[in-house]
Amino acid sequence: MSRIGKLPITIPKDVDINYNEPEMVVKGKFGTLQIEIPEIIGITQDENRLMVNLKNETRSQRSLHGLYRTLIHNMVIGVSEQFQITLNLQGVGYRASVQNQFLILNLGYSHPVKIAIPEGISVEVMQNNTINLKGCDKQDLGLFASNIRSWRKPEPYKGKGILYKDEQILRKAGKSGK
Structure with missing residues (x-):
């Protein structure tokens, strides 16, 4: 059993x-x-x-x-109780905002990224770089969070990207000059 x-x-x-x-x-x-x-x-x-x-x-x-x-x-x-996932945007000029039923992300691309918010999930942006996601379906909430994160995964050299709350990035040294 x-x-x-x-x-x-x-x-x-x-x-x-x-x-x-x-x-x-x-x-x-x-x-x-x-x-x-x-x-x-x-x-x-x-x-x-x-x-x-x-x-x-x-x-x-x-x-x-x-x-x-x-x-x-x-x-x-x-x-x-609802489930909650917090995402942090780390990077110069990275911002988020909510307009109507869309999450607008400025992630260093030449255009803003516009993501439709699924039904049953509420999005709250705090201080332009913290995104709080809440929903009752754990599977849909995790899928939406990973969809947002896929636009800028954290990179190991400068630490920029979209991170889950309390996520640590293992940093690499990069090139060293002679």
């Missing part, structure tokens, strides 16, 4: 879970998320706890046990 899969999921009071095979819908104050659960996984719900069980025990099914328990747990946390 999976160590992660056998842990119970605590359901907060403001979260409502509806499970009709094979679909699970989780509703909370920050949104609604849904997932399709395979037949091999059984779910039992008490008053404020949710248990994810396996119907059979094969190697591939044990791996799905932990996966779906984690996905359901992330859905419960997302609709009750």
Whole structure:
């Protein structure tokens, strides 16, 4: 049995879970998320706890046990608290701003980079170089953050680029003259 899969999921009071095979819908104050659960996984719900069980025990099914328990747990946390990712822009002249449903980035290119903000994700820019992303779906939030970061990945010589909060860049010495 999976160590992660056998842990119970605590359901907060403001979260409502509806499970009709094979679909699970989780509703909370920050949104609604849904997932399709395979037949091999059984779910039992008490008053404020949710248990994810396996119907059979094969190697591939044990791996799905932990996966779906984690996905359901992330859905419960997302609709009750929201996930947050902070990005820092490091570089001379690097700036960010939000206009309508677009994130505008000045990253040293000859043109500003315009990125559409997906539905369900809120973007807040602080001090022109710190971007706070919030959303209830952890997977979509991480994908959007990596999309932003792909425009200027951190480089090891000057340390410029888009960094996650508290990320350290290993710096290289570069060329040394004679």
